[in-house]
Amino acid sequence: MEELKYILIFGSFHSLTYLVFSLGFSLVFGVARLPNLTYGALYVLTGYSTYVFLNYLNTPLYLAVPVSILLTAAISLAIGESVIKPAIKFPVSVFITTVAVAYIFEELFSIQMGLKPVTLPLYPGTTSILGIPVSNHWLLITAVCLAMTLALLAFLYKTSTGKAIRAVAESWEESMRLGINPLRVLRATFLISGVYAALTGILLAPLKALTPTAGWSPLFAAFAIVVMGGIGNILGTVVASLVYGFIEQSMVYVLGGGIARVAPLILILLILVFRPHGLFGRGE
Amino acid sequence: MSRLAFSKPSKLKRVGSILPALFIAAIYMLLPTFGLRGFWLDVLTRVNIFLLITLSLDLYSGTTFYLNLGVPFTVGCAAYSLALLNRYLGVPVEYAILPSAAISLVLSLVIFLPSLRVRGAYFSIMSLLLPIVMAGIVTSQPFSLYLGGEGGITYSPLFFSYARGLPVKERAFFLQSTYFYISSIAAIIAFIVSYKVAYSDFGFMMRSVGQDELLAEASGVNTVRVKLVGFLISSSLASFAGSIYAAMRPPVTVDVFIPANTLVPPLTAVILGGMGTIVGPTIANYFILLVYEALWDVIGRWRVVLYMCLLIVLVLLRPQGIVYYLYTKLKRLVSSKIAELTAGV
Amino acid sequence: MVKLLVCDSVTKKFGGIVALDKVSLEVSKGELLGLIGPNGSGKTTLVNVISGVITPDEGRIVFEGKDITRLKPHRRVALGISRIFQGMRVYPYLPVYYNVSLSARSVYKDARLARAKTTWALTITRLLAEAGELPINLTPYKLRMVELARALVTGPKLVLLDEPFAGLSPSEIDEVIEIVKKLNENGLAFIIVEHKLRYLMKLVNRVVVLNEGKKIFEGKPDEAVSNEEVARVYLGVL
Numbered sequence: 016m017e018e019l020k021y022i023l024i025f026g027s028f029h030s031l032t033y034l035v036f037s038l039g040f041s042l043v044f045g046v047a048r049l050p051n052l053t054y055g056a057l058y059v060l061t062g063y064s065t066y067v068f069l070n071y072l073n074t075p076l077y078l079a080v081p082v083s084i085l086l087t088a089a090i091s092l093a094i095g096e097s098v099i100k101p102a103i104k105f106p107v108s109v110f111i112t113t114v115a116v117a118y119i120f121e122e123l124f125s126i127q128m129g130l131k132p133v134t135l136p137l138y139p140g141t142t143s144i145l146g147i148p149v150s151n152h153w154l155l156i157t158a159v160c161l162a163m164t165l166a167l168l169a170f171l172y173k174t175s176t177g178k179a180i181r182a183v184a185e186s187w188e189e190s191m192r193l194g195i196n197p198l199r200v201l202r203a204t205f206l207i208s209g210v211y212a213a214l215t216g217i218l219l220a221p222l223k224a225l226t227p228t229a230g231w232s233p234l235f236a237a238f239a240i241v242v243m244g245g246i247g248n249i250l251g252t253v254v255a256s257l258v259y260g261f262i263e264q265s266m267v268y269v270l271g272g273g274i275a276r277v278a279p280l281i282l283i284l285l286i287l288v289f290r291p292h293g294l295f296g297r298g299e
Numbered sequence: 300m301s302r303l304a305f306s307k308p309s310k311l312k313r314v315g316s317i318l319p320a321l322f323i324a325a326i327y328m329l330l331p332t333f334g335l336r337g338f339w340l341d342v343l344t345r346v347n348i349f350l351l352i353t354l355s356l357d358l359y360s361g362t363t364f365y366l367n368l369g370v371p372f373t374v375g376c377a378a379y380s381l382a383l384l385n386r387y388l389g390v391p392v393e394y395a396i397l398p399s400a401a402i403s404l405v406l407s408l409v410i411f412l413p414s415l416r417v418r419g420a421y422f423s424i425m426s427l428l429l430p431i432v433m434a435g436i437v438t439s440q441p442f443s444l445y446l447g448g449e450g451g452i453t454y455s456p457l458f459f460s461y462a463r464g465l466p467v468k469e470r471a472f473f474l475q476s477t478y479f480y481i482s483s484i485a486a487i488i489a490f491i492v493s494y495k496v497a498y499s500d501f502g503f504m505m506r507s508v509g510q511d512e513l514l515a516e517a518s519g520v521n522t523v524r525v526k527l528v529g530f531l532i533s534s535s536l537a538s539f540a541g542s543i544y545a546a547m548r549p550p551v552t553v554d555v556f557i558p559a560n561t562l563v564p565p566l567t568a569v570i571l572g573g574m575g576t577i578v579g580p581t582i583a584n585y586f587i588l589l590v591y592e593a594l595w596d597v598i599g600r601w602r603v604v605l606y607m608c609l610l611i612v613l614v615l616l617r618p619q620g621i622v623y624y625l626y627t628k629l630k631r632l633v634s635s636k637i638a639e640l641t642a643g644v
Numbered sequence: 645m646v647k648l649l650v651c652d653s654v655t656k657k658f659g660g661i662v663a664l665d666k667v668s669l670e671v672s673k674g675e676l677l678g679l680i681g682p683n684g685s686g687k688t689t690l691v692n693v694i695s696g697v698i699t700p701d702e703g704r705i706v707f708e709g710k711d712i713t714r715l716k717p718h719r720r721v722a723l724g725i726s727r728i729f730q731g732m733r734v735y736p737y738l739p740v741y742y743n744v745s746l747s748a749r750s751v752y753k754d755a756r757l758a759r760a761k762t763t764w765a766l767t768i769t770r771l772l773a774e775a776g777e778l779p780i781n782l783t784p785y786k787l788r789m790v791e792l793a794r795a796l797v798t799g800p801k802l803v804l805l806d807e808p809f810a811g812l813s814p815s816e817i818d819e820v821i822e823i824v825k826k827l828n829e830n831g832l833a834f835i836i837v838e839h840k841l842r843y844l845m846k847l848v849n850r851v852v853v854l855n856e857g858k859k860i861f862e863g864k865p866d867e868a869v870s871n872e873e874v875a876r877v878y879l880g881v882l
Binding site for chain 2: 049050052098101102105106107108110111112114115116118119122123125126228231232235238242271272273274276277279280283284287288
């Protein structure tokens with residue numbers, strides 16, 4: 016019973032963070048039609064850069080956080096422009112270049128920061144939910160994640176750039192006929208997805224130990240969620256995030272954290288076997 | 300623009316290239332008798348084994364353009380199977396090589412089967428994910444209890460029981476040179492098999508899948524079968540690499556699943572050599588891995604960063620590779636020289 | 645007599661858009677059928693459904709009395725349905741010979757037979773001289789011939805041509821028509837999707853007109869030209 020409560024509470028929290036993380040991932044995935052394999056590295060990068068700002072440069076938190084986010088967004092843009100865009104016609108080239116960039120980041124982090132996990136400061140205090148003590152940091156995460164989800168929705172449906180992103184995700188040819196430049200739209204998605212990776216990175220770093228390889232697991236989760244929910248399908252992504260968050264947390268509390276590592280693998284395999292075009296997918 | 304273009308070499312030309320290749324192979328195999336010992340003999344053994352991994356990657360990803368980042372998974376599963384067969388069933392490593400390679404092959408096939416059936420990014424994502432999941436499993440509870448955790452599993456290596464009967468002074472060299480010969484023979488067999496497959500009708504079907512999968516499917520090619528059989532042949536090379544290497548170099552640790560060890564050099568070799576050309580990556584394999592070994596003393600872990608930067612630059616600026624291009628240039632030069640020389644006779 | 649191909653109220657939806665709405669179609673052995681309609685009317689979708697690239701949501705496709713609705717594309721090629729795609733679609737980095745021979749090799753298990761068939765297909769498309777060339781070095785007409793050779797090498801009974809005249813000069817179109825006619829005389833059936841009606845109407849025995857996924861007309865080419873609804877649908881195009 017106690018475990019059920021944990022699963023319910025932390026499943027919800029995790030689902031929400033996965034939702035935000037996946038939304039950022041799905042922007043580039045939807046427009047470029049290729050998964051950005053550096054997305055996990057961006058998540059880790061923000062954690063480390065904030066850590067460096069706080070502990071080595073003694074920057075106050077209120078400065079370190081926005082600067083790290085901007086830095087990550089800029090790097091995301093630079094990666095997209097230099098290694099994704101030039102090879103966009105050759106999927107295998109994009110896979111190679113993006114995975115190479117991810118490995119470079121991984122090595123840089125482990126050379127410079129070591130393999131020992133680092134953490135960022137936690138928002139202090141705890142609140143009791145259903146009799147379970149929950150760190151106030153989770154409440155902060157919930158607030159920020161909800162705000163970011165709504166902000167993205169507003170952006171996609173109300174602004175002209177957002178509408179262009181949706182048009183290009185629907186069809187490159189059609190959007191070009193409408194006078195939209197898909198490559199410029201792609202640039203916007205690099206920037207925004209960088210911000211989303213950065214924010215989730217900063218928010219989760221205090222709760223999850225930050226290691227050079229910490230970005231892979233969320234990357235695969237995001238891929239599984241976006242594919243399951245259907246690219247460009249916001250409601251689908253919400254449902255898929257919930258499914259993923261609860262599956263993962265159930266595995267953590269019932270089977271232990273070690274086995275929970277295979278959660279994304281299991282989910283991707285299930286999708287592949289039963290619905291290769293996504294639960295709510297549009298098919299070909 | 301003739302990038303990634305292939306034509307079958309004629310019979311005569313083939314004889315012309317087989318003779319020098321045989322000569323080089325013979326010289327290479329005799330290196331220990333010429334006095335090569337110690338560290339660099341070990342390194343060459345390693346590089347020979349890595350040729351199997353490079354060819355595995357080139358044979359599948361170089362032709363079908365489905366990037367198999369999961370090579371460390373296949374290699375690692377073979378290595379761990381060998382170690383586990385030895386530890387829990389008491390199978391001597393000499394007899395465990397074949398079964399462990401088979402186990403790894405079956406495991407790879409079963410887990411990749413669903414992603415081979417569909418088009419798109421699934422395969423590469425799955426392949427990227429598996430080694431990372433395995434590295435996590437091997438080092439975390441409760442699996443680490445059975446899989447040796449960070450320290451790995453150790454056992455007596457290939458032919459060790461035989462070497463024990465020898466005088467102490469000869470033991471090390473006996474094992475080293477034997478391993479070198481075995482790995483060289485494995486490398487030569489792997490090269491011949493890969494070359495035959497890559498330039499057979501089946502190999503060209505794999506290329507058709509890589510160049511336009513929908514077109515291939517709609518014009519009669521059974522793309523799923525082609526991908527499956529291609530993956531099977533390619534993975535058996537990687538499985539043997541894992542088994543043979545583990546048999547020679549205990550202990551088996553989580554390192555086999557780490558891309559920096561088992562993926563970065565072969566991938567760089569494939570791109571530098573020219574995807575799908577077999578000959579190019581084979582030559583590049585020796586160059587890339589020897590440099591990779593040498594760089595460890597100079598820049599340590601930065602070598603991964605260096606290689607990945609090289610990889611990005613190559614992919615963006617020269618996706619058709621360099622070594623194969625130079626190789627064909629050289630061959631043409633030599634054959635025209637020969638033609639010139641024979642013209643006067 | 646069993647019809648060569650029967651499409652029985654085939655329906656296909658993409659999201660909310662109905663690409664094909666209960667389309668029924670019959671093709672007899674050795675027939676030349678024209679398939680026309682404005683952009684987005686579902687012609688290519690129908691070709692995709694018949695060749696197996698897409699499976700329909702509803703309806704059946706029967707080839708020589710055999711239900712092939714759920715059959716994979718490569719199995720349909722072996723049964724005798726070949727197609728060419730819209731635009732010049734070839735393997736860009738394989739020589740012409742392999743562009744054609746791989747299909748033959750997939751269908752005929754005997755390598756010698758496959759080689760003989762490839763030579764035959766390259767001969768009738770007059771490509772023997774270019775067998776070693778890469779597609780990048782060929783003219784659009786020659787590329788079209790490569791596609792045609794690949795479609796013919798598997799020994800089809802029905803060939804689906806999606807815009808075979810696009811990108812060709814009038815004299816080149818005449819040459820394509822000549823080849824199609826010659827093959828048709830030997831009993832090969834064709835479904836031809838084409839916008840260049842002037843050429844198409846002279847070639848085919850019968851036309852089917854699609855609009856917004858529905859079949860709106862079926863009959864002789866000259867009747868189609870005088871049909872009011874067809875004229876209305878085509879007003880924007882012609």
